[in-house]
């Protein structure tokens with residue numbers, strides 16, 4: 001099959017297995033070029049391990065720390081007629097590379113919010129690794145079925161308190177538009193917290209600890225975004241921000257639980273990057289396009305792998321950058337540099353459809369977006385026939 005990108009809004013409905021594999025190969029190469037992470041974990045569970053920050057975490061753990069990894073994700077396999085999801089192909093490529101490097105890697109494809117998947121993971125750890133030293137929580141999901149009540153919660157991306165009108169880019173047309181968003185209802189806020197807040201993270205740690213599969217000194221981290229004024233209306237002060245603030249509350253109990261045996265729990269703040277999750281957030285694509293322009297000009301542009309590699313080396317397993325006043329680990333320092341934010345703010349206030357390409361790196365954003373799905377990756381022959389059926393070795397069903 002010859003596969004071309006088919007983009008609809010913030011989704012690309014096709015994927016390219018070879019391009020996805022190449023993305024994974026490059027991330028591995030990046031981490032290897034930085035050398036071994038001293039004192040890194042040896043047995044790691046990554047929840048949300050197939051794309052974005054979770055994939056980068058799995059790659060950093062495996063190829064930076066030589067860790068055995070268990071990955072959990074929710075992806076679709078390709079068929080003869082239809083490509084699978086990018087996370088499927090990324091995971092197939094990760095498993096192949098880990099196998100070649102002699103690194104243990106097994107994955108579970110299923111709903112991480114469910115009790116069944118938690119039990120499956122615990123069985124797998126008991127059988128193969130005994131315990132884990134690090135649990136990375138990197139799920140980003142639009143909905144969650146509650147394991148106790150069966151209730152289905154759907155998250156929304158809305159402001160809280162008052163309506164907001166935000167600049168955004170129509171990614172199909174490449175034009176700037178104003179987007180009006182009504183404030184979320186109490187129920188919408190609660191539902192978003194139920195999906196993206198810390199309850200499930202806490203359920204995971206409780207279940208793993210009760211099953212005795214957390215090693216003494218085990219650590220866990222969940223990822224958050226805070227950003228600055230430009231995105232606060234829709235992010236930190238909006239429904240998704242409410243969910244992220246729930247992580248900040250839950251981490252205290254989780255930390256106390258792990259500290260009893262010398263372990264630790266931290267929320268880690270990462271910068272804004274292009275992922276399937278962030279592409280869906282209003283105002284994020286245009287913010288990213290401007291941010292890319294500013295950070296690339298200063299030579300400080302970073303993607304998922306650069307961020308997570310730095311987080312592991314400097315904060316999670318290093319002491320170059322300790323917790324902030326709120327106890328969070330930070331890798332978003334370069335994005336939040338006041339000079340960077342001031343420049344982004346200046347461009348933001350001037351941007352319109354006519355100067356979009358001049359004042360922002362919209363082309364860079366568009367390319368990174370397509371690369372998430374394996375397209376526009378250098379060195380890949382997109383005219384060549386490709387088999388969309390790619391097995392994931394060591395997938396536990």
Ligand SMILES: NC(=O)c1ccc[n+]([C@@H]2O[C@H](COP(=O)([O-])OP(=O)(O)OC[C@H]3O[C@@H](n4cnc5c(N)ncnc54)[C@H](O)[C@@H]3O)[C@@H](O)[C@H]2O)c1
Pocket residue numbers: 047048049050051052053054072073074075087110111112113137138139140141142223224225269270271272273274275276277278
């Ligand atoms: N993208 C950003 O700019 C950014 C910035 C800072 C923090 N973060 C945070 O990083 C975390 C990961 O986000 P991302 O942007 O890498 O997202 P992503 O969409 O790239 O990855 C989401 C992962 O979750 C998995 N997943 C989704 N639903 C699942 C389910 N029900 N069961 C099992 N797995 C499931 C997917 O398979 C995938 O592996 C989130 O907490 C996000 O808020 C993202």
